[in-house]
Amino acid sequence: MTSLALLTRRPPSWLSTPTVGSGCGQPDAIGGFVLSQPDLQSTARTADLTTGPRFRLLALLWVDKAVPFLTQQPADPIHSPAYSPTGEVALKWEELTGDEFPAAVERCEGVCLVAMSVIERHGHHLPLATDMLTGREVISRAARIEPAIEFPDFYFTQIPEARHHPGTISLDSDLKVKLLDNVCREIARNGMKKIVLVSAHGGNRSLMPFFAEMQLHEPRDYVVYLVDPIGQRADAAVKVPWDRTVGGHAGPGETSHILAIRPDLVHMDRVPTDGEGNARGRLAALTEAGVQTAIGWYADHPTHYQGDASFASAEAGNALLDAKARFVARAVRAIKADAEAQRLFPRNVPITVRYAETLLRTGEKKLAHEILLDLFNNVMPTPEQARFIALVASAAGDTADAHHYMAEYHVMSGDLQMAIDQLRLALAVPEVTDVQRQRYEARIKELEEYLPKGRRAREIAGG
Structure with a gap:
């Protein structure tokens, strides 16, 4: 699927309001085990038991008696x-x-x-x-x-x-x-x-x-x-x-x-x-x-x-x-x-992001961009993931889209003015399509509604 085809899709639901949200199924929320440090005194006591002639005698008895018994398979x-x-x-x-x-x-x-x-x-x-x-x-x-x-x-x-x-x-x-x-x-x-x-x-x-x-x-x-x-x-x-x-x-x-x-x-x-x-x-x-x-x-x-x-x-x-x-x-x-x-499972966020990173390293920038567009048009990204897709879009030569996703990164970070500035940069890109233009303009209008009244008035006056 081409980038243009993906861009003409209905905007994803997570772009509808300028609120910060957590991603779905993100790597940092998965797995993760933290084990406590061993007790140092217990470790020292264990070391004492594993040295000296008494331990060597016990080890010999273990090898002579216990090991043959444990290595015998039960009949069933x-x-x-x-x-x-x-x-x-x-x-x-x-x-x-x-x-x-x-x-x-x-x-x-x-x-x-x-x-x-x-x-x-x-x-x-x-x-x-x-x-x-x-x-x-x-x-x-x-x-x-x-x-x-x-x-x-x-x-x-x-x-x-x-x-x-x-x-x-x-x-x-x-x-x-x-x-x-x-x-x-x-x-x-x-x-x-x-x-x-x-x-x-x-x-x-x-x-x-x-x-x-x-x-x-x-x-x-x-x-x-x-x-x-x-x-x-x-x-x-x-x-x-x-x-x-x-x-x-x-x-x-x-x-x-x-x-x-x-x-x-x-x-x-x-x-x-x-x-x-x-x-x-x-x-x-x-x-x-x-x-x-x-x-x-x-x-x-x-x-x-x-x-x-x-x-x-x-x-x-x-x-x-x-x-x-x-x-x-x-x-x-x-x-x-x-x-x-x-690998084939649809829109697996951690796996798809890692795959896009690999594609980017091997020079397949356009494909990496298309894969991430498909993913994040359906799954809300984290702020760092929004910034990553902006980086990939820029590497793929899709400058307008890169500004667009940087705008969403700033929305998630709470800087609405910086988001609006990024969208205006996107509008200034000569290759921007009519569909992109309409989307960016609508997003600017939506974000301006959330700016303080005095600041919004100055922005409008300043053009």
């Missing part, structure tokens, strides 16, 4: 609560201290896992927290394979069809979307710019993609990734003693999960034996015609039970959970390696 390492590739425990957000948190973020390469679960009815025999427990376990096992911060349980997702069942937690749709958006912003503010939403509830198959698409509506310095081990059938290769085509909600699969995680919460004596888990087919005619309704699944399974849970076992549960964990871990590895999604 993924089920060991302390297992991770580096020998450290999985990184649960809520269990870290404030001092540990920055190093944990760095170790996990800025990746955070959020299990998207729900609190809802699961037949007669499983706890309301079935999806929550399963989601928590899957991301925990995945994080032991591929380190990532585990966000605390997030169970405010899609479940309006079960609101009438006791114990269900179902927030209003607009509220849960806004809540999830705020949660993602907080995760990013704490230094994790790669946020992985892991589905642990079948009802999220529409909510999560919708939320991901919403990320494109405004600039962000982070990327939301979706991983759906349910929809992608991550455990399809696992051999189980039941018919996969009829198993489902609260059925043998989910029952096996909870038998493996919390067997004390499973009531196998309450599993129906009268075919209650079979689909009722009340909307079969619509389904066959390719028609979908919000009440479709409930019409088939009003007691929120699908399949035959009597086939469930803890052994099957562990196999299914391991398969899902490996699927998520593989996705995390790909996400850590990804640099393209964030």
